Amino acid sequence: MSEEQQLRRSVTPWGSYSWGYADVGADIFVALGLVIGVAGGASNVAFLFAGLVYVCVGLAYTELAAAYPVAGGGQYFVMRGLGDFLGFIAGWAVLLDFTIDITLFAWGCVGYLSHLPVLGVLDASSHPILHFWIVLALIAGLAMLNIIGVRESTAFNGFVSAIDVFSEALILLLGFLFTFRPELLIHSMQTGWPNTFQLMNGISLAIISFVGLESISHAAEETSRPASIVPRTSIALILTILIFALAYSNLALGMQPWYPVPHDAAGHAQAFWQFLGTTQNQDKAVAVMASNIPYFGLLAAFYVPVFGATLLLISSNSGVFGSSRIAYSMSQFQLLPSVFKRVHRKFKTPVVSIVVFCVLAAIELIFAALQGDFGYEFLGDLYAFGAAASYTLVFIALIALRMTDPLTPRKFLIPFNIKMRFRGEEIYFPLVAVIGFIGIFAILVFVLLTHHIGRIAGPSWLLFGVIVYAVYRLRKKLPLFSSVKRDWNRDQVQILKNAGELELMDELVGKLKARDPDFTAKVT
Amino acid sequence: MNPIHVTTAGAIAGFATIAAVFATLWWMLHPPKTKAEIAAKRAETTLRERLGTVVVVFSSEIQSEHMMALAARLARGQSSELLAIYVIEVPFTLPTNAVMEEEDRTGLDVLASAEAIAKGSGVEVRTEIVHQRETAQAVLSIAKRERADLIIMGSYREGKYTGAPLGRDIERVAADAKCDVLIGVEGKHGSLLVDEATQPSGTDEPRENSTA
Numbered sequence: 001m002s003e004e005q006q007l008r009r010s011v012t013p014w015g016s017y018s019w020g021y022a023d024v025g026a027d028i029f030v031a032l033g034l035v036i037g038v039a040g041g042a043s044n045v046a047f048l049f050a051g052l053v054y055v056c057v058g059l060a061y062t063e064l065a066a067a068y069p070v071a072g073g074g075q076y077f078v079m080r081g082l083g084d085f086l087g088f089i090a091g092w093a094v095l096l097d098f099t100i101d102i103t104l105f106a107w108g109c110v111g112y113l114s115h116l117p118v119l120g121v122l123d124a125s126s127h128p129i130l131h132f133w134i135v136l137a138l139i140a141g142l143a144m145l146n147i148i149g150v151r152e153s154t155a156f157n158g159f160v161s162a163i164d165v166f167s168e169a170l171i172l173l174l175g176f177l178f179t180f181r182p183e184l185l186i187h188s189m190q191t192g193w194p195n196t197f198q199l200m201n202g203i204s205l206a207i208i209s210f211v212g213l214e215s216i217s218h219a220a221e222e223t224s225r226p227a228s229i230v231p232r233t234s235i236a237l238i239l240t241i242l243i244f245a246l247a248y249s250n251l252a253l254g255m256q257p258w259y260p261v262p263h264d265a266a267g268h269a270q271a272f273w274q275f276l277g278t279t280q281n282q283d284k285a286v287a288v289m290a291s292n293i294p295y296f297g298l299l300a301a302f303y304v305p306v307f308g309a310t311l312l313l314i315s316s317n318s319g320v321f322g323s324s325r326i327a328y329s330m331s332q333f334q335l336l337p338s339v340f341k342r343v344h345r346k347f348k349t350p351v352v353s354i355v356v357f358c359v360l361a362a363i364e365l366i367f368a369a370l371q372g373d374f375g376y377e378f379l380g381d382l383y384a385f386g387a388a389a390s391y392t393l394v395f396i397a398l399i400a401l402r403m404t405d406p407l408t409p410r411k412f413l414i415p416f417n418i419k420m421r422f423r424g425e426e427i428y429f430p431l432v433a434v435i436g437f438i439g440i441f442a443i444l445v446f447v448l449l450t451h452h453i454g455r456i457a458g459p460s461w462l463l464f465g466v467i468v469y470a471v472y473r474l475r476k477k478l479p480l481f482s483s484v485k486r487d488w489n490r491d492q493v494q495i496l497k498n499a500g501e502l503e504l505m506d507e508l509v510g511k512l513k514a515r516d517p518d519f520t521a522k523v524t
Numbered sequence: 525m526n527p528i529h530v531t532t533a534g535a536i537a538g539f540a541t542i543a544a545v546f547a548t549l550w551w552m553l554h555p556p557k558t559k560a561e562i563a564a565k566r567a568e569t570t571l572r573e574r575l576g577t578v579v580v581v582f583s584s585e586i587q588s589e590h591m592m593a594l595a596a597r598l599a600r601g602q603s604s605e606l607l608a609i610y611v612i613e614v615p616f617t618l619p620t621n622a623v624m625e626e627e628d629r630t631g632l633d634v635l636a637s638a639e640a641i642a643k644g645s646g647v648e649v650r651t652e653i654v655h656q657r658e659t660a661q662a663v664l665s666i667a668k669r670e671r672a673d674l675i676i677m678g679s680y681r682e683g684k685y686t687g688a689p690l691g692r693d694i695e696r697v698a699a700d701a702k703c704d705v706l707i708g709v710e711g712k713h714g715s716l717l718v719d720e721a722t723q724p725s726g727t728d729e730p731r732e733n734s735t736a
Contacts (some may be wrong), residue, residue, distance in 0.1 A: 013553055116598045169545050176538030228555050238550035242547055247541045258525055418711050502557065 018161035023212025031209030033285030036279030039202025041192025050206035056436025067225030072329025081397030092465035097386030101319030102361035185254030231412035255294035324353035381454030388444035395437035588678030596645035
């Protein structure tokens with residue numbers, strides 16, 4: 001890759017964090033109401049369990065992104081650990097997730113705005129055609145922003161993320177301060193505890209609120225000093241999202257709202273958490289909670305829909321970012337045609353990837369719009385499938401890389417490892433990865449069993465991808481199921497050099513020379 | 525509307541949430557520094573500590589206007605004290621306190637220019653005209669009196685560096701000063717220190733930036 005065709009290394013720690021937050025931060029706005037509706041008084045426990053799986057996923061991504069700071073994220077890790085074919089499968093699954101992400105959150109953004117009295121005309125159910133065109137315009141606008149350059153769109157993400165973190169923290173502070181009753185929390189948990197199936201269902205829904213760490217991995221290639229910065233931003237993101245999810249769910253169960261809770265459809269009195277979990281409030285649970293905080297709620301009724309829409313917009317933007325970076329990485333490694341790594345001469349961004357995947361997002365929008373009232377559910381099903389499939393492979397790849405690539409310096413190592421020897425090298429077998437694999441694989445199975453659209457459309461997407469892959473590889477006379485030969489050691493030295501991690505590069509070269517005195521690293 | 529009910533548990537939970545979020549973000553935004561960053565910081569600190577007083581030297585033969593501009597920028601960045609001196613060599617045929625009106629007048633003009641250059645860079649400069657038998661001796665005396673950390677001198681009027689000695693005074697200052705000496709010599713193809721007003725027009729030789 002020529003120097004002028006490399007992605008610019010311009011993302012700061014806050015930029016890296018905000019790319020992840022842009023993706024994950026908005027999920028709680030969607031998941032909170034859904035989880036409360038299913039798991040009831042055990043919603044906080046559901047978020048805690050899902051959060052534990054999420055912590056495993058997050059730790060895996062943290063270690064891998066810091067060790068291999070290149071664009072591509074899960075796709076690159078799986079390709080490196082398990083070979084080209086599975087790397088393609090993982091990348092293609094994540095591409096599904098990110099193109100869905102573009103559409104789903106752009107749709108949600110317009111939906112939130114429609115809660116404002118003056119913008120009620122944007123409502124999807126009452127004005128579906130106008131809603132469709134506005135969502136399409138948003139997708140086109142985000143494509144343009146990302147073509148202009150990562151610095152510009154990182155600044156955009158960073159600004160909105162800062163506002164959102166502050167706003168969410170304010171809602172939680174005022175909510176706990178003026179409405180929280182600990183005895184009500186205990187009462188809600190005792191009286192609203194679900195059965196085991198509902199609890200498991202709630203946990204599977206809660207994991208949706210944690211999807212999106214992939215974005216930090218994608219920004220790693222453009223982050224300054226990634227081996228040092230990416231672990232920090234990943235861990236900070238894991239903690240922030242976990243704190244928000246646990247705080248919101250506990251507040252919801254123990255909240256004494258400012259306004260009296262209306263009776264349910266049958267005329268019976270209901271608790272506030274039951275009110276949040278009803279169909280009409282599920283998609284705006286955070287806004288309903290905020291509007292029930294004394295005095296602040298008067299402002300929040302207007303303010304929260306605006307910042308909710310803004311956050312959903314940056315989530316959509318992170319989908320553009322993620323999909324283009326994955327395609328860039330995949331084409332670098334001959335998993336996709338080379339046109340996807342073409343970088344714009346002036347802006348130095350992968351313009352073809354951005355355009356192609358925004359067009360795919362627009363096509364998904366058309367399919368979703370054709371589903372009528374089930375359009376949102378259609379997108380959500382595919383979202384869950386893509387995430388679960390790729391994360392499952394990432395855990396296997398993490399274990400494989402620990403065994404096959406023990407020399408690469410890992411500035412961040414997941415805790416709880418078993419020290420052993422493998423092919424003459426000392427390795428650390430990660431127990432957390434095994435736990436995480438079991439958790440995320442269970443969720444993948446659960447998605448296939450319970451999501452009636454996801455279990456058809458998701459595998460169909462993968463099948464379509466395999467056909468594209470097979471045609472491309474056969475035309476290029478490349479192996480289909482085995483991998484192209486690569487010198488990963490020299491590549492890794494170059495990666496660390498490009499990342500500015502010169503101390504880690506020296507460490508790796510030292511280890512490689514100790515193993516093979518003739519090893520020479522030709523870095524450019 | 526329900527009454528507002530503040531509980532201890534709620535207050536603790538609210539402030540703990542805020543504290544946890546912002547502490548996490550603070551930790552994230554303060555990563556440990558690399559060796560290169562630490563070295564750069566150390567060099568910067570050392571320079572700031574050491575660059576107390578900077579003396580810029582002018583004389584009838586030493587032109588330092590461009591070096592004055594450089595010194596002013598340096599002084600602004602490092603908060604250094606700036607002193608511009610104009611040295612008048614008193615011939616041995618005259619007493620040291622002889623009146624040299626014409627030379628003094630030239631000196632005043634040169635130092636006025638130096639003040640204007642410094643003002644343009646937003647820094648204050650002290651000026652002084654010194655009568656001495658030898659320029660080098662004057663510079664060394666002033667540097668010693670001021671406890672200068674850096675002496676900045678321009679080149680002789682003769683023009684571009686051709687490989688010949690820099691000049692007796694410049695070489696002596698560089699050899700005997702108790703501090704660092706920065707000498708601006710116009711390179712053969714240099715353009716940074718060229719006084720455009722004194723250069724012949726129409727030069728089409730290729731130019732590269734070079735300073736000594």
